[in-house]
Amino acid sequence: MADKAMIGREAEGATISIDAESVRDFARGIGETNPLYFDEEAARAAGYDNVVAPPTYPIAFMAESMNADLFFELNLNMPSLVHGGQEFEYYRPVVAGEKLTLKGRIADIWEKQGRSGVLDFVVMEATAHDEGGDPVYTSRITLISRRVDEEEEEEE
Amino acid sequence: MSASSVRYSVGDELDPLVIGEITKELIAEYSRVSHDPNPMHTDEELARSAGHPTVFAQGMLGMAFLARHLTDLAGVGNLRRFKVRFQTMTWPGETITCRAKVANLQETDGRSLVTCDIHTENQDGEPKVVGTATFEAVQ
Numbered sequence: 001m002a003d004k005a006m007i008g009r010e011a012e013g014a015t016i017s018i019d020a021e022s023v024r025d026f027a028r029g030i031g032e033t034n035p036l037y038f039d040e041e042a043a044r045a046a047g048y049d050n051v052v053a054p055p056t057y058p059i060a061f062m063a064e065s066m067n068a069d070l071f072f073e074l075n076l077n078m079p080s081l082v083h084g085g086q087e088f089e090y091y092r093p094v095v096a097g098e099k100l101t102l103k104g105r106i107a108d109i110w111e112k113q114g115r116s117g118v119l120d121f122v123v124m125e126a127t128a129h130d131e132g133g134d135p136v137y138t139s140r141i142t143l144i145s146r147r148v149d150e151e152e153e154e155e156e
Numbered sequence: 157m158s159a160s161s162v163r164y165s166v167g168d169e170l171d172p173l174v175i176g177e178i179t180k181e182l183i184a185e186y187s188r189v190s191h192d193p194n195p196m197h198t199d200e201e202l203a204r205s206a207g208h209p210t211v212f213a214q215g216m217l218g219m220a221f222l223a224r225h226l227t228d229l230a231g232v233g234n235l236r237r238f239k240v241r242f243q244t245m246t247w248p249g250e251t252i253t254c255r256a257k258v259a260n261l262q263e264t265d266g267r268s269l270v271t272c273d274i275h276t277e278n279q280d281g282e283p284k285v286v287g288t289a290t291f292e293a294v295q
Contacts, residue, residue, distance in 0.1 A: 026189045031175065060189065061191070082242070083215050083216070085241040086219055086242075
């Protein structure tokens with residue numbers, strides 16, 4: 001089970017470089033055709049320094065904002081884990097060639113009685129800032145884990 | 157055709173985006189480009205042993221389709237808030253369409269914000285990825 005005392009705990013965070021080829025690869029993988037995602041000239045003409053990343057591209061490096069120790073301390077039932085929901089707030093698009101500083105934190109934890117037992121909900125928040133210190137986006141990922149009941153745990 | 161010429165009213169159903177058929181290849185390719193390590197999307201045998209009929213699509217692939225719909229409608233760089241829940245799984249062989257309906261209009265600091273109820277659905281109209289999004293209508 002996830003301990004509510006972990007709400008507010010922060011991860012170490014990371015700085016990542018946005019690579020144009022990785023952006024193009026992602027855009028191609030989701031069937032995008034918008035030239036701003038592929039063509040540097042088109043992106044420059046629209047006022048960007050390099051190709052722009054599609055809105056959900058941050059998921060490709062989301063794991064960087066959370067350190068493994070903190071994640072495992074949540075003690076979630078890994079085989080049951082599902083991505084229940086996802087939220088983004090955008091200040092501007094992510095642009096290839098820039099460096100983003102990611103900070104992760106446990107934003108919320110709650111539980112709910114489901115049909116197959118107790119479900120733990122965990123919201124992990126990640127904020128990205130650019131080199132000038134301005135916010136680029138905030139992401140909130142909701143994970144749902146089915147709690148292993150104590151009898152089941154004893155059998156293992 | 158520019159987003160700037162569009163006038164929105166609450167209740168408007170915006171032009172849908174037809175994505176087409178979801179294939180195992182598309183799902184596997186999305187795992188690669190999004191660095192999704194979950195083998196349930198790529199390993200047929202494992203998916204079956206877990207009680208699924210086959211591999212299933214990533215929720216985030218559906219969200220990516222909705223993002224494409226929204227940026228087609230509003231223009232790149234105008235999305236402000238985007239929230240979804242992954243309601244039911246999307247399977248290979250299903251045909252996916254993105255839909256958006258205007259739920260709220262707001263004028264803030266000279267900016268026109270349009271909030272839509274959005275979802276992906278299969279060929280039978282069954283909703284898959286469901287949520288809301290707010291974009292700035294550029295005048």
